[in-house]
Amino acid sequence: MTTTTSRNDLLSGTGHAWRDAAEQDEQLARLVWAHIAEPRDAKAHLLVDGVGYPEALTAVRTHPEKLANFAARLEQLDLPEQLRRIETFGARILLPSDDGWPERLDDLPQPPHALFVVGEADVRSLCERSVALVGARAATHYGQRVAAEIALGVGSHGVAVVSGGAFGIDAAAHRGALAGDAGTVCVLPGGVDRLYPSAHDALFSAIREQGAIVSEMPLGFAPMRQRFLHRNRLIAALTPGTVVVEAGLRSGSLSTARRAEEIQRVVGAVPGPITSAASAGCHELVRDGAAVLVTGADDVIELMAGYGAQQTTRDTLPALVKPEDAVGATARAVWDALPVRRAASVDHVATSCGRTPREVLTALGELLAAGLAEKVDGAWRKA
Structure with missing residues (x-):
């Protein structure tokens, strides 16, 4: 965990000084929100998406009557003690600013505030x-x-x-x-x-x-x-x-x-x-x-x-009889969706076969190399 406020400062701090620090530090505020809100709490995500993590904590402190569920947990939270427990247990904290953060989690509409x-x-x-x-x-x-x-x-x-x-x-x-x-x-x-x-x-x-x-x-x-x-x-x-x-x-x-x-x-x-x-x-x-x-x-x-392609047990099966059988499953699905005469856009093909545009582009490259698809004025059709 890397924050503007060092972990040592928090561990040596007294009282609730860490709360003031959290209202100034994005990553520290994220850690606090991980403790005071349930993972998919819509109200919490709406608040932090609207004003940011530190400002959202300020809102909890200044309007506890409107944000009672968060205010109650915030009042009970002893963050320095939690950090001691994490260190003693041998765990580590991952935040989006850390190199080890799995970026795929950011695809979620309500991503985690932090990982332990x-x-x-x-x-x-x-x-x-x-x-x-x-x-x-x-x-x-x-x-x-x-x-x-x-x-x-x-x-x-x-x-x-x-x-x-x-x-x-x-x-x-x-x-x-x-x-x-x-x-x-x-x-x-x-x-x-x-x-x-x-x-x-x-x-x-x-x-x-x-x-x-x-x-x-x-x-x-x-x-x-x-x-x-x-x-x-x-x-x-x-x-x-x-x-x-x-x-x-x-x-x-x-x-x-x-x-x-x-x-x-x-x-x-x-x-x-x-x-x-x-x-x-x-x-x-x-x-x-x-x-x-x-x-x-x-x-x-x-x-x-x-x-990538792998050597599989399919190598023992009879020889392929259809040209489209020589490509992968996604490429075959894209090939099925390609029109024969009038070429179609990548987005149109993606909608037809239920794949993402990125998957379709990758598959089209495979089909082009196999001689199964051709590009006409920026659009695609069967070769």
């Missing part, structure tokens, strides 16, 4: 090449095996796994990544000192050694129900794509997929038996067009288009 991290790994670097693997807590043996195999497989290509540390699919994904010596990031719904579930203490210890444990909740904050939903949006935002391995129709992991879709991340879903309620949520995502069906690590690598 344990583990030596660089969160930003790990998440650059990563995939979120999520799913049901009450997972079947099939789901857990597939999650572990996918995590192990993508890890062999240098892709880290991001998940939530819960029972079932999350734990299997973390364990698969750890087994392959790949990086993994666990995002918690409570403070990093309130590990949940406690039965996973050994798993959390391994993650700290090989990856990182992250939360937007300060130390001491319990993993309450609403904070699980807040946490899910961070899992979706940290990575370029989310894969739901197994989920029922009411699984909380579906909210992670929906948040990923909202912020233009790719989404995949693993199929299960059509009679399995544990996979009904995955089937719904595919049926609704919200997710691409994936069956293993090779499909996930292909889904993360920016990770």
Whole structure:
């Protein structure tokens, strides 16, 4: 954490002098807001977006009757003591001004005020090449095996796994990544000192050694129900794509997929038996067009288009008979959306195939190199 006011100044300060400092220091004010507001509190975000973090704290102090929920927490907050706890616990603070801040979080409509991290790994670097693997807590043996195999497989290509540390699919994904010596990031719904579930203490210890444990909740904050939903949006935002391995129709992991879709991340879903309620949520995502069906690590690598071509088990299949089969999944989707005669703009193609303009441009380059598309007066069509 780097702020105009040094941590040592705060630790040696007395009384509430730190409050005056926070009303002058953007990053310090962010840290205070992380303690006094829930992650997706619309009122808090509206206030700080409107006047800035320090000025928003001034508003809480001068108008406590209008901002009572924040004022009550501010009055109870002992920030120097919290900083001592963080230092003693071995955690660190990440703020947007820090080099290690994962910039993908800024894509969220309500990004975290700050992050609290344990583990030596660089969160930003790990998440650059990563995939979120999520799913049901009450997972079947099939789901857990597939999650572990996918995590192990993508890890062999240098892709880290991001998940939530819960029972079932999350734990299997973390364990698969750890087994392959790949990086993994666990995002918690409570403070990093309130590990949940406690039965996973050994798993959390391994993650700290090989990856990182992250939360937007300060130390001491319990993993309450609403904070699980807040946490899910961070899992979706940290990575370029989310894969739901197994989920029922009411699984909380579906909210992670929906948040990923909202912020233009790719989404995949693993199929299960059509009679399995544990996979009904995955089937719904595919049926609704919200997710691409994936069956293993090779499909996930292909889904993360920016990770490049890989040698896969498809090399053992019969020779390709269609020219468009020689390109990746995104390029095929773009090729399908291209008109035959009258060329279309990139934005028009993106709308037609449900991809972002940036994804479409990348795919068009692949199609152009393969001789499947051509550019005419700034627009595109099938070659």
